[in-house]
Structures are given as C-alpha cells and as structure tokens.
Amino acid sequence: MSDTHSLDALIAALRRLPGVGQKSASRMAYHLLQNDREGAQLLSRALHEASASMRHCERCHTFTQQAVCATCLDPSRDLSRLCVVETPADQAALERTAAYKGLYFVLLGRISPLDGIGPQDIGIDLLFKRACDGVVQEVILATNFTAEGEATAHVVSEGLKSRGLKVTRLARGVPVGSELEYVDLGTIAHALADRR
Amino acid sequence: MSDTHSLDALIAALRRLPGVGQKSASRMAYHLLQNDREGAQLLSRALHEASASMRHCERCHTFTQQAVCATCLDPSRDLSRLCVVETPADQAALERTAAYKGLYFVLLGRISPLDGIGPQDIGIDLLFKRACDGVVQEVILATNFTAEGEATAHVVSEGLKSRGLKVTRLARGVPVGSELEYVDLGTIAHALADRR
Numbered sequence: 463m464s465d466t467h468s469l470d471a472l473i474a475a476l477r478r479l480p481g482v483g484q485k486s487a488s489r490m491a492y493h494l495l496q497n498d499r500e501g502a503q504l505l506s507r508a509l510h511e512a513s514a515s516m517r518h519c520e521r522c523h524t525f526t527q528q529a530v531c532a533t534c535l536d537p538s539r540d541l542s543r544l545c546v547v548e549t550p551a552d553q554a555a556l557e558r559t560a561a562y563k564g565l566y567f568v569l570l571g572r573i574s575p576l577d578g579i580g581p582q583d584i585g586i587d588l589l590f591k592r593a594c595d596g597v598v599q600e601v602i603l604a605t606n607f608t609a610e611g612e613a614t615a616h617v618v619s620e621g622l623k624s625r626g627l628k629v630t631r632l633a634r635g636v637p638v639g640s641e642l643e644y645v646d647l648g649t650i651a652h653a654l655a656d657r658r
Numbered sequence: 659m660s661d662t663h664s665l666d667a668l669i670a671a672l673r674r675l676p677g678v679g680q681k682s683a684s685r686m687a688y689h690l691l692q693n694d695r696e697g698a699q700l701l702s703r704a705l706h707e708a709s710a711s712m713r714h715c716e717r718c719h720t721f722t723q724q725a726v727c728a729t730c731l732d733p734s735r736d737l738s739r740l741c742v743v744e745t746p747a748d749q750a751a752l753e754r755t756a757a758y759k760g761l762y763f764v765l766l767g768r769i770s771p772l773d774g775i776g777p778q779d780i781g782i783d784l785l786f787k788r789a790c791d792g793v794v795q796e797v798i799l800a801t802n803f804t805a806e807g808e809a810t811a812h813v814v815s816e817g818l819k820s821r822g823l824k825v826t827r828l829a830r831g832v833p834v835g836s837e838l839e840y841v842d843l844g845t846i847a848h849a850l851a852d853r854r
Contacts, residue, residue, distance in 0.1 A: 465728045468708040469721055475704035478697035480689045485840065486677065491708070492747040492839075493676045495721060496766070499709045501674035506705035508671035509690070512664040513698040516691050525665055525691060532661045551688040570692070 469495065521592070523568040524550045533557075533566060540564045542599040546589065546618060548572050548606055556604060564602070567592055572605060572614040581617050590621055600628045607634065665691065717788070719764040721746040729753075729762060736760040738795040742785065742814060744768050744802055748838040752800060757847040760798070763788055768801060769810040777813050786817055796824045798853060802837050803830070826853040 464470065469491060476487035494502040518524065519531035526532070533539065543564025547553045553566050571584035593601050601622050605611035619629045634652035636645050660666065665687060672683035690698040714720065715727035722728070729735065739760025743749045749762050767780035789797050797818050801807035815825045829852030831845055832838070838846065 465722045465724045466712070468704070468711045468723060472704040472708040475697070475701040478690075478694060478701060479686045481682065481685070488747065488750075489677070489839070490675045492745065494674075494705070495708060495712050496745060496747075498674060501671070502705045502709040505671040505674060506702045506709070508664070508668040509698045509702035509705070512668040512687070512691060513695045513702070515664045516662070526661045527664060528661045549688065549692065551684065554684075 518568075518570070522566045523570055523588075524553050524566060538563070541597045543602060544593055544598045544600070545602040545604050546615075547604045548611060548614070552604065552606070562602075564600075569605070569614065572610045573617055574610045575613070581621075584614070586618065586621065589618065590625065593622055593627055594625055598627065600630060603629065603631045607632075714764075714766070718749075718762045719766055720749050720762060734759070737793045739798060740789055740794045740796070741798040741800050742811075743800045743838070744807060744810070745839070748800065748802070751838050751841065751843075751846060752850075755843050755847045755850065757850045758798075760796075765801070765810065768806045769813055770806045771809070777817075780810070782814065782817065785814065786821065789818055789823055790821055794823065796826060798850075799825065799827045800838065803828075803832050803834050804837065829853050 472491045472494075473484075473487045476482055476490050477484065479487075482490070494505075515527045516525050517527070519526045519534055520529055521534040522531060524531050524533070528535075540563045543562075545553075545556065545562060545564055545566050546569065547556065547566060548569050548571065550568055553568055556562055556566075567589050569584045569586075569589065571579060573579060573581055573584060592598075601618075603615040603618060605614045605618075615631060619631070622629045633656060634649065635656060636642065636649060636653045642650065668687045668690075669680075669683045672678055672686050673680065675683075678686070690701075711723050712721050713723070715722045715725075715730055717726055717730045720727050720729070724731075736759045739758075740763055741749075741752065741758060741760055742763050742765065743752065744765050744767065746764055749764055752758055752762075763785050765780045765782075765785065767775060769775060769777055769780060788794075797814075799811040799814060801810045801814075811827055815827070818825045828846075828849040831849040831852055832841055833845075
C-alpha cells in the first residue's frame with residue numbers, strides 16, 4: 463500500500479463532485495491538506511451530518527430535517543396555490559425571488575422518454591392526489607424549460623386539467639436585463655405570442 | 659433553527675474548496691443529497707482519514723503517512739541529487755514525469771516579501787543543513803516560475819553556492835508565470851533534461 467493512499471482516496475472521492483475532474487480534485491486535496499485542515503474536518507462533518515439527517519418532506523418532497531418541511535407548515539402560505547418543480551434546488555430558486563407565497567410539490571425528477579423515465583417513475587400519481595385535496599385551486603407548472611421539463615409539464619397539465627383543476631405555466635419571455643439583439647429567436651417568438 | 663440547517667452548513671463548508679463559489683457549492687450539495695449519498699459518505703470519510711493521517715516526511719517534508727516517505731526510503735534513488743520544490747503537489751508533478759531519480763526537499767512555501775514571508779519563514783536553514791550532508795552533489799531548483807518562486811530560487815541558490823554546492827535550475831522550457839502542478843508532463847521532462 464502506498465504511503466499516500468489516504469491522499470489518493472481523497473482525490474478519488476472529490477472527483478464524485480459534479481464538475482470536478484482529476485486536476486481540480488488534486489488541487490482541492492492538496493489545498494485542504496496544506497492550508498486548511500480545519501476546513502477538511504468541517505466539510506467531513508458537514509457531509510456526514512447532511513447525508514444522515516436530510517430527508518424528504520412527506521407532503522411536498524423537498525429536503526428537510528423534519529417529517530414535514532417549514533414551508534408546508536407555515537400558516538402564512540396560500541394553500542390554494544401549488545407550484546410544481548423538478549428539484550429542491552429549483553424550489554430554492556423560486557423561494558429566493560420572494561414572489562410566491564403558495565405551496566410546492568417537488569417531483570424529484572422529470573419525464574425523459576430517451577432515458578426510459580415515464581410518468582410513473584416520477585410518482586405523478588402522488589402529485590395528482592396532492593393537487594386534488596379540495597383546497598388547491600391553481601397548479602403552477604415550474605418545471606425546467608428544457609425538452610424533458612416541457613414534456614413533464616405537458617403530461618402533468620393534461621392529467622390535472624382532466625381532474626378539473628386550473629393549470630398555469632411560468633411565463634416564457636425575454637430575460638430581465640437582456641438585449642433583444644442577443645436573445646434567441648424561439649424566446650422572442652414566445653414573448654411576442656404571450657405579450658400582454 | 660431552520661429545517662435545512664445541515665444543508666446550509668454543507669453548502670458553507672463546500673465553499674472552502676478552492677475555486678468553489680456559492681452556486682457551485684449549492685449545485686454540489688444538491689447533487690450529493692439527491693443522487694449520490696454514498697459519494698457524500700465516501701467523501702466525508704476520505705476527508706477525515708486524509709486530514710487525520712497525512713503528515714510531513716521528516717527528511718523531505720512532503721506528504722506521507724509514515725515518518726519518512728517512500729521516496730526518501732527508496733534505495734534506487736540517486737542520493738547525490740536533491741530537487742527543491744515549493745509544495746507536495748509540485749513534487750507529485752515532477753514524479754509523474756518519471757524523468758528524475760534523485761531525492762526531494764519540499765519547502766512548503768516560498769519567499770514573498772509582499773506578504774512578509776522571508777527566508778527564515780520557509781525554514782531555509784533546514785534545506786541548507788539537508789543539502790550539506792556531504793552526499794548531495796547537485797541541488798536542482800524547481801520552485802515555480804512566478805515572481806515569488808524565482809525570488810526563492812535566487813535566495814536558495816546564493817546560499818547553496820556560498821557553501822560550495824553545484825546548483826542548477828529547471829530549464830526555461832516551462833512557460834513563464836505558470837505553476838508546475840498544472841504544466842503538461844512533456845514540458846517538465848524537457849525542462850529537467852535542459853537544466854543548467
């Protein structure tokens with residue numbers, strides 16, 4: 463066994479982080495061991511604690527350390543609106559806008575026929591059951607604007623409309639701060655069609 | 659306390675990695691919790707073990723889990739040549755070229771007057787003592803080709819020459835301003851062969 467096997471193991475483990483290759487992993491490992499051992503121990507504990515304690519909210523499936531997340535339990539939220547997102551990270555982005563006061567449902571996936579992921583694989587029936595509780599009036603689809611996200615939105619939309627619910631989708635349009643000249647044509651076309 | 663405090667703590671801890679900002683840290687944390695909890699536990703253990711077990715070789719000061727590193731103990735190495743590098747990562751880059759069979763001395767720093775780091779702060783006397791053991795014939799300076807690395811090489815060179823040792827520097831095949839750790843191996847091998 464090499465006399466640096468725990469360093470090699472650390473570099474290999476760091477490569478499991480998204481966007482980190484051999485060189486970045488090596489740089490991170492040497493940096494931590496040489497300049498920031500306290501940071502290494504801190505990160506070690508944080509990884510252990512987070513992966514041991516974070517679970518999914520029973521109601522909306524986002525990350526939480528309780529049975530039901532703080533958003534679902536918040537009495538000031540508007541119970542008649544339900545926003546459907548693909549991941550907890552998407553939900554966090556929406557929360558940071560402070561522009562939405564309803565509840566969420568996190569799919570933890572998206573429909574992707576090319577990868578063999580169908581409606582049942584993302585537990586779409588749970589969403590239908592949640593949305594048909596008699597309190598929810600409007601379901602806002604906030605899946606990503608990718609091919610898979612659009613396919614997911616379409617399937618969810620059809621299912622909810624057939625159950626008599628009002629379904630809306632985040633507006634497609636020109637991003638804030640952008641110049642028309644550099645915006646892609648599909649986006650401008652959508653912004654034109656959806657003008658108000 | 660928030661119901662996601664261990665997630666927030668994980669994101670904060672990931673930001674201590676070099677080159678990782680708020681967005682990357684957030685992406686890494688969500689990825690690990692959502693898709694790779696095994697990877698999170700693996701990384702947690704690897705960080706703990708590496709930061710607990712990696713120490714510095716008594717002779718050359720590189721990273722090792724023993725008292726003296728495998729390179730210093732290797733009977734096939736050429737004891738008459740000593741290569742001076744700034745960090746263990748630099749030594750690892752030189753080792754990967756397989757073009758050098760002598761021993762090393764890792765400074766674990768560099769002279770940087772602007773940061774108030776002088777010759778004594780990087781333990782230059784230990785190097786002088788090591789190089790003057792009567793066996794070392796040639797000292798090869800492989801500090802980085804940055805302003806600080808060149809300053810370090812200059813000070814080390816003056817000190818060793820005044821003690822009657824032969825001092826060489828990696829050839830300037832290495833691009834000026836770059837750091838050894840990230841230079842392609844062929845360039846390092848050429849620079850070794852062309853040392854003067």
